[in-house]
Amino acid sequence: MSNTSISHNSTRALGTQPGDTAAIAPPREPWRDWLALALLMFPVLLVAVDNTALTFALSSIARSLDASGIQLLWIVDTYPLVLAGLLVAMGSLGDRIGRRRLLFIGSTGFAAVSTVTAFAPSAEWLIAGRAGLGFFGAMLMPSTLSLIRNIFPQPNRRRLAVAIWAAGFSGGAALGPIFGGWLVENFWWGAILLVAVPIILPLLALGPLLVPESRDPHPGRVDVPSVLLSLLVMVPVVYGIKEVATHGLAPAPLAITAGGLLMGYVFVRRQRALMQGGGNAPLLDISLFSNSVFSTAITANVLALFSFNGFILFLAQHLQLLEGQSPSESGVALVPALIATVVSGLLVVPLVRKVRPGFVVAGGLLLSAAGYCLVAFGNHNNGPALLLAALLVLCLGVGSAETISNDLILGAVPAEKSGAAAAISETGYEIGSLLGTAVLGSILTASYQHNLRLPAGVAETAPAGATAQAAETLAGAIELANTLPGPLGAAVTAAARTAFDSGVHVTAAITMVLMAGTAVLAAVVLRKVPKAK
Numbered sequence: 258m259s260n261t262s263i264s265h266n267s268t269r270a271l272g273t274q275p276g277d278t279a280a281i282a283p284p285r286e287p288w289r290d291w292l293a294l295a296l297l298m299f300p301v302l303l304v305a306v307d308n309t310a311l312t313f314a315l316s317s318i319a320r321s322l323d324a325s326g327i328q329l330l331w332i333v334d335t336y337p338l339v340l341a342g343l344l345v346a347m348g349s350l351g352d353r354i355g356r357r358r359l360l361f362i363g364s365t366g367f368a369a370v371s372t373v374t375a376f377a378p379s380a381e382w383l384i385a386g387r388a389g390l391g392f393f394g395a396m397l398m399p400s401t402l403s404l405i406r407n408i409f410p411q412p413n414r415r416r417l418a419v420a421i422w423a424a425g426f427s428g429g430a431a432l433g434p435i436f437g438g439w440l441v442e443n444f445w446w447g448a449i450l451l452v453a454v455p456i457i458l459p460l461l462a463l464g465p466l467l468v469p470e471s472r473d474p475h476p477g478r479v480d481v482p483s484v485l486l487s488l489l490v491m492v493p494v495v496y497g498i499k500e501v502a503t504h505g506l507a508p509a510p511l512a513i514t515a516g517g518l519l520m521g522y523v524f525v526r527r528q529r530a531l532m533q534g535g536g537n538a539p540l541l542d543i544s545l546f547s548n549s550v551f552s553t554a555i556t557a558n559v560l561a562l563f564s565f566n567g568f569i570l571f572l573a574q575h576l577q578l579l580e581g582q583s584p585s586e587s588g589v590a591l592v593p594a595l596i597a598t599v600v601s602g603l604l605v606v607p608l609v610r611k612v613r614p615g616f617v618v619a620g621g622l623l624l625s626a627a628g629y630c631l632v633a634f635g636n637h638n639n640g641p642a643l644l645l646a647a648l649l650v651l652c653l654g655v656g657s658a659e660t661i662s663n664d665l666i667l668g669a670v671p672a673e674k675s676g677a678a679a680a681i682s683e684t685g686y687e688i689g690s691l692l693g694t695a696v697l698g699s700i701l702t703a704s705y706q707h708n709l710r711l712p713a714g715v716a717e718t719a720p721a722g723a724t725a726q727a728a729e730t731l732a733g734a735i736e737l738a739n740t741l742p743g744p745l746g747a748a749v750t751a752a753a754r755t756a757f758d759s760g761v762h763v764t765a766a767i768t769m770v771l772m773a774g775t776a777v778l779a780a781v782v783l784r785k786v787p788k789a790k
Contacts, residue, residue, distance in 0.1 A: 290408050293467045294418050297404060298425045299460045300364055300397040303453055305429025306436060307336070307371075307390065314437055314446035321446065324380035331384050334499060339391025341687040342491040346484045348399035348680020349540050353476035356400045356407070356676055357468050361461065363396025368457045375447035386450075402679035406667040407471035413789055417606045419667065420660045424599040427656070435588050473673035477538025480531060484540060486524040491684070493517030498691040501699060542677060545670055551678070553782040554665040555685050557618050560775045561655045561662070562689030564625045564768055567697030568632075568651055571761050572644055578735045579754055580641050590641070594648040601656035610790070614661050615783025621661070622776035624654025629772065632765035637758050658779075665786065697764050704760030705731060712748040715741070731757045 311318075315329050324332065351359040367390060374386025405422055409415035440448040460468075497514030500507070524541075531539040546552045569591070576587035605617050628651030635643045663682060670678040709728055716724050719737055726733030727749065734753035738746040 287414075289467055290414070292463075293408055293469070294405065294421060296460045296464050296467060297360075297401045298421070299456050300360065300367075301401055301422060301425040302429040302432075303367065303456045304394050304397050305426045306433040307394070307450075307453070311437060311446075311449055314441045314449055317441050317446045318380075318383070322377070322380045322383065324383075328380040328384065332380065332387060334496070335384050335387040336391045336394070337499075337687065337691075338492055338495055339388050340394050341495045341684065342488045343392060343395035344399060344680045344684045344687070345487045345491070345541055345677070347395040348403070348676040348678075348683070350479070350676075351396070351400050351403060352473040352673065352676035353479065355470050355472040356403050357464070357470040359396050360400035360404065360468070361464060363393045363400065364457045364460055366393035367397065368454050368461075371450040371453035375450040377447075398683045399676055399680040402663070402667065402682065403675035404468060404471065406675035406679070407672050408469060410672070412664075412668060413606075413610075415667065416609065416660070416664045416789065417603075419664045420602045420606050423602050423656070423660050423663060427595055427598045427602070435592075438588070471672070471675075473676075475673075480527075480537035480540055483524065483527055483531070483537075486520055486527060487540060489520040490517050490524050493520070495687065495691060498688075498695040501695045505699060505702060541681075542674055545674065545678065545681070548669050549782050550665055550786060551669040553779060554618070554662040554669070555681060557622060557658055557662040557775060557779050558666070558682060559685045559689035559692070560772065561622065561625065561658045562686055563693040563696075564629065564651060564772055565655050566690045566693030567764065567768060568628070568648060568693075570694050570698050571701055571757075571764065572641075572648060574731055574757070575637070575644060575761075576641055578731050579750075579757070590645060591648070594645065594652040597649050598652040598656035598659075601653045602660040605657040605660055609661060610788060613784065613788050614665060614786045615779055617661050618658050618665075618783060619776040619780035621654040621656070621658030622772050622779060625651045625658070626654075626769045626772035626776060628652075628654065629765045629769035633762055633769055637761065638754070665783070697768060700767065701757075701760040701764045702730070704763045705756045708759045709734070709756035710752055712745065712752060714745060715749060718742070718745060727753070 311333065315333070318324055318332065319329055322328075347359065347363075370386055370389040370393060374383060374390065377383040377386055402419075402422060405415065405418045409418045436452075437449050440446075440452070493513045494517035497510040497512075497517060500510030500513070525543060528539040528541050528543045531537055532543065546555075572591075573587055576582045576590060582590065601621075605621075609617055628647045628649075631643060631647035631650065635647070637644060666678055666682050667675060706728060711724065711727065715727075715737070718741055719727075720740060723733070723737045723740065727737040728734075731753055734749060734756075738749040738753070740746075741749060
């Protein structure tokens, strides 16, 4: 790409463009804009909390609904599968019918389905309810981010608004397990779902007065085949990645993922054909990816979530299985680092007035690499302090990189396409999270299995099948150790710790190099983006 083209994209990334609906809209009092943002935070918190809170209720659900292991898996997986599959379609729909209208439809539907699902009489009912929540949840996140793009056309105010949006998402994800565990302990699992009603009421009551409507003035006709193709892309890919993360590189999930990628090729071909001819409008403007600022910011977003979720994967196992912490205790241990994500996201807003945004994104990614460096070359045998410190460094990087990359994503596209851009950003969140779990989890598991050396005498003493389970996962090894006599059990735990730590070192070294490389990419490609004014 020429320097002229890059400069043009850079100018677009942090300013308004000719023809933006937000740029020509009548000015509003600033207090109305910030109150609108406060209302938009309610659905953001709702989706973030709902995505993680139910995990700690699974044992209660299993007892209450007599759910099988497969049903419990689908109770967890149905929501993100449907959510990820519909994000692009819903983002485009919001551009067409109005983002505020779609937000209100999604909020009303989410609250209604949550209420019904909270009293589910069977596991099948709960799974269907989770699918409904995914359907309406897909309307919420792209709508909130695209509305922010249009409510705050001025780059500096928009950047702060995006930082607050990201802070709400991170805070909700952190609160989910803690809040969910408290509700289950004091009420019942359905209370987690009922919380949606009071959270969403302020938006429905005050939103029509404070949140302005925005839409693409020339949307074109919806292309139904593209909507179906987007589902055939995202659902198999997300499902395949989750299966790989759970069961390893088996042929079935790899084939499912490959099928989704093939549908992705068909989807892209159709979008290009629709852009060249008349008839229906493309569901996704593929030309957005030709903007180097947009595509690089998306890449930074995906890999920031990749690094974060991969870290949480092995840290949670370390805290609960090797340090003996309960799920709620380990959740509380993560809170300082997650607060750091929020704080760093807010602090970088004024920083980009003195430092080019591309260098801020690159610096955040380098901090993520530094966090993994501490893990790759550190000693994990002296308690969790080192790993928690490394997570703190990583979260400082993720918070700063995410905030600025999201702002670059929104600023790099015309305002009328902000729904589609927000949907792509949200899809990147989902894919990055899943890839972090699947890819790094697979590397960690493979390394653990390769390096595990159980002490002599275990096979003769262990219950039937326990040795095989210990050879597959750390959880299996700790469970085996708890069934053995003291010295032998301690030897199994030590062997499992050594094998697991070796896998963590390998995984951390790979991710450190990946994040450092991405930081260089961001610094080079985004170096022309000017400082904020």
